[in-house]
Ligand SMILES: O=C(O)CC[C@@H](O)C(=O)O
């Protein structure tokens with residue numbers, strides 16, 4: 001798709017919509033301006049795009065038909081799940097001349113849970129199934145689908161896989177990719193690729209499934225999946241603790257890993273300025289907040305006695321109170337209390353947004369270097385951007401932090417907006433220096449210029465070549481992840497956003 005083919009006469013527009021309606025049924029070709037507007041706005045409500053129509057196919061064959069039609073008619077297609085991407089990965093590029101020719105492909109009608117095989121520990125689902133429903137269905141079958149994040153009530157399995165989503169259980173169960181055994185994908189040329197295997201060992205050639213997972217809708221449209229279920233824990237012990245200092249997190253984490261092994265199912269780090277908006281919005285912290293806090297879960301199985309487990313945990317932690325690693329801790333006594341502790345953590349993004357928002361950096365560095373990374377970056381902030389208010393939180397166990405940066409109250413809550421680009425650059429340079437990733441769990445989406453600046457040129461070249469193999473005309477999610485074709489329209493304003 002060339003950016004020169006961008007305009008559309010009213011006559012062509014009506015003809016294309018008519019032809020789409022003939023294929024999908026008029027009810028499934030949405031042209032209502034309000035609905036298009038809502039679906040074209042990203043979840044951070046910062047990028048308002050436009051589109052020709054929203055399409056809601058009911059089968060993989062209809063998805064295939066749409067892609068063939070798009071290719072013939074010089075249209076582009078943005079696959080969209082629950083539209084929870086924080087990086088503009090599922091919405092049109094604002095101001096793009098391609099928008100007149102953009103179809104947003106919503107998988108919401110394809111939302112069935114097709115079956116659970118309890119012996120194999122797998123669940124087969126359609127891509128539009130909402131994550132929370134999938135988790136509940138697994139639980140009802142006595143199993144666990146462990147991928148879990150704040151947007152799970154809206155996020156769909158297809159989007160979760162396309163983005164290779166992370167969440168709070170990665171430290172134990174890995175990211176979405178590790179919890180998926182098979183997928184069905186519709187290719188840009190309309191062929192349906194069946195990779196719906198449900199085996200845990202498959203070395204028969206290249207793993208194409210793992211390539212589509214995490215490709216953010218640029219290589220194909222995921223329409224079905226075989227999910228890998230885990231054993232359902234009998235319960236969990238949830239602890240919210242304040243640290244003596246930042247570096248104490250290293251000792252606490254390694255102590256817990258030694259003590260609990262695979263029972264350590266979540267381990268989050270929270271800085272005080274990240275928690276403050278949640279408290280200001282009316283939530284109560286169970287202990288006096290300190291500069292750095294942690295929230296962790298230890299899961300136990302049926303054969304473990306929860307009281308004995310909690311007692312042995314207290315014993316394991318007591319030296320850490322004595323040496324100052326831990327300042328204070330609250331251990332949830334009931335599941336309701338555990339949920340309340342997790343609410344403090346999960347509400348950080350919404351509370352921060354309500355209090356003025358901030359610059360989001362979804363980064364990872366090796367866990368062993370994370371504290372050094374924070375310290376070095378904070379020193380740079382003091383001299384290069386003294387107005388910054390770091391509001392850091394995230395998945396310490398995975399080496400992944402939401403290195404989000406607001407402005408100090410004296411400067412006003414929106415001060416950061418004029419400085420996003422330079423701050424992203426500063427942070428990303430540090431991330432690269434520490435051998436990390438500038439897109440840890442949310443994906444690349446619109447941040448393609450960040451990738452262009454930070455990736456090894458050979459790695460980038462190979463990524464572009466791959467995109468060209470799967471989608472030679474560039475009709476899938478243009479301007480996202482990597483620039484392909486080279487002349488695809490870019491929005492200079494969202495270069496670093
Ligand atoms: O809003 C963010 O920056 C992070 C969102 C999400 O990944 C989380 O961990 O809560």
Ligand SMILES: [Zn+2]
Pocket residue numbers: 166167394395402441
């Ligand atoms: Zn996260």
